[in-house]
Amino acid sequence: MNVLSDPTKRRWLAWGALATVFLLVNLHRLSTAVLSERLTTDFGTTAAQLGTLHASFFLIYAAIQIPTGVLADRVGPRYVGSIGGLALSLGAVGFAMSDSYLTAFVSRALIGLGSGVIFVSILRFCANWYRAEEFATMTGLTGSIAGLGAILATTPLAVTVEQVGWRPTIFALGLVGIVAAGAVFVLARQSPAAAGLEPIAGVPEQPAVTFAELGGHLRALARDIDQWLLSIVFFAGNGAMLTLVGMWGVPYIVVVYELDVTTASYFTLLASVGVLFGPTAIGWLSDRLERRLVPMTAGIGLFAVALATIPIFGRPPLAVVAVAYLACGFLFGAAMLSLSIVKERYPAGASGVAMATVNTAGFVGGTVLPMVMGMALDAYQTGETVGGTVAYTQFGYRIAFGILAGTVAIGFLSSCWLLVRDRNGSAAVSARSSEVDP
Numbered sequence: 001m002n003v004l005s006d007p008t009k010r011r012w013l014a015w016g017a018l019a020t021v022f023l024l025v026n027l028h029r030l031s032t033a034v035l036s037e038r039l040t041t042d043f044g045t046t047a048a049q050l051g052t053l054h055a056s057f058f059l060i061y062a063a064i065q066i067p068t069g070v071l072a073d074r075v076g077p078r079y080v081g082s083i084g085g086l087a088l089s090l091g092a093v094g095f096a097m098s099d100s101y102l103t104a105f106v107s108r109a110l111i112g113l114g115s116g117v118i119f120v121s122i123l124r125f126c127a128n129w130y131r132a133e134e135f136a137t138m139t140g141l142t143g144s145i146a147g148l149g150a151i152l153a154t155t156p157l158a159v160t161v162e163q164v165g166w167r168p169t170i171f172a173l174g175l176v177g178i179v180a181a182g183a184v185f186v187l188a189r190q191s192p193a194a195a196g197l198e199p200i201a202g203v204p205e206q207p208a209v210t211f212a213e214l215g216g217h218l219r220a221l222a223r224d225i226d227q228w229l230l231s232i233v234f235f236a237g238n239g240a241m242l243t244l245v246g247m248w249g250v251p252y253i254v255v256v257y258e259l260d261v262t263t264a265s266y267f268t269l270l271a272s273v274g275v276l277f278g279p280t281a282i283g284w285l286s287d288r289l290e291r292r293l294v295p296m297t298a299g300i301g302l303f304a305v306a307l308a309t310i311p312i313f314g315r316p317p318l319a320v321v322a323v324a325y326l327a328c329g330f331l332f333g334a335a336m337l338s339l340s341i342v343k344e345r346y347p348a349g350a351s352g353v354a355m356a357t358v359n360t361a362g363f364v365g366g367t368v369l370p371m372v373m374g375m376a377l378d379a380y381q382t383g384e385t386v387g388g389t390v391a392y393t394q395f396g397y398r399i400a401f402g403i404l405a406g407t408v409a410i411g412f413l414s415s416c417w418l419l420v421r422d423r424n425g426s427a428a429v430s431a432r433s434s435e436v437d438p
């Protein structure tokens with residue numbers, strides 16, 4: 001058997017193609033920080049227009065999660081993943097060739113649209129090609145790709161853009177994406193059987209679902225308390241991480257410790273290093289322990305504690321901030337277990353819509369929490385500007401980080417509630433509930 005005909009090897013090739021597209025998703029979604037000055041020069045954008053360009057990606061991303069879940073369940077990851085990869089890559093090519101803010105905005109929206117379908121398609125692919133007890137590891141591994149993308153979107157992207165220019169860089173990423181989307185189409189079949197391969201031991205063939213059945217599952221999800229609790233966990237965990245890395249993690253250090261932006265960005269880089277390792281390690285541990293709720297609750301609780309060091313001390317030693325940022329990134333992996341739990345609560349054929357529902361909450365968190373923190377900070381302006389941006393007081397940052405830590409603490413309480421419900425038998429928190437959390 002060669003690598004294409006052996007299903008246990010073939011699945012890694014297909015996952016690799018999908019993961020390459022997901023790496024590009026993460027590079028594009030976090031690239032605005034590095035590109036901002038050049039975009040301002042080339043398109044004459046105001047700060048508000050630049051913010052809209054950045055935020056449009058997240059809004060579209062959140063909005064299309066549930067339709068993506070329906071399509072991933074009904075049509076399969078091969079078509080959804082490859083068409084999404086093609087769309088985001090064409091968007092990147094268009095963005096690189098844009099000659100006005102309008103074309104740049106439309107192209108960026110296309111990148112967001114294509115990107116939004118990739119993560120759920122990968123998880124849906126993993127549900128069909130990996131055993132249930134490998135699923136949290138695969139979800140974590142996929143989440144870690146986001147950490148790698150976040151790292152590549154900092155200094156490596158900045159250096160490349162400096163050397164060859166932003167347009168050739170984004171154009172090249174578009175070409176890589178077109179090749180990767182082609183590889184997804186060729187390799188990522190619906191299941192081993194659909195690829196004409198032997199079944200994989202312990203991975204049952206999943207029945208096809210109709211749109212009507214998926215509608216029924218969506219209605220069940222809307223009524224399911226566990227789904228809402230899991231969504232709160234992911235809203236808090238994913239939202240807090242995206243807020244820390246993508247928005248307020250750097251300005252806090254610049255203002256409170258009076259460091260320059262480049263030095264401050266090393267701290268958020270540490271958080272991304274945490275995301276590189278944490279989701280895989282925690283997912284793997286959960287699979288080994290055959291437990292989901294206990295590691296999720298412990299991890300999200302520690303996440304809240306790590307984040308709370310900032311509002312509690314206001315200006316802790318920088319080494320403490322470094323450890324806290326790294327710990328937050330690593331422990332974010334615990335929040336990702338919410339995706340495995342919801343997947344195991346629903347029939348295999350509807351796992352896409354179930355995971356997409358919880359992922360939506362994660363990206364609503366990534367959109368809402370930076371804004372809420374910003375509104376809190378606005379009440380504590382110093383009246384000065386640092387590096388062209390409005391400066392806020394240290395107390396303002398304590399309040400804003402307190403809101404963020406409080407949100408993660410609510411995620412922790414939701415996770416505790418899930419544990420209690422599971423122990424009381426009021427919820428079958430996992431399809432394998434008796435094995436997973438006895």
Ligand SMILES: N[C@@H](Cc1c[nH]cn1)C(=O)NCC(=O)O
Pocket residue numbers: 119120142143144146147150238241242245275332359362
């Ligand atoms: N790992 C997260 C994204 C993230 C959060 N903080 C830094 N990166 C992830 O994979 N989320 C799912 C998705 O759809 O991107």
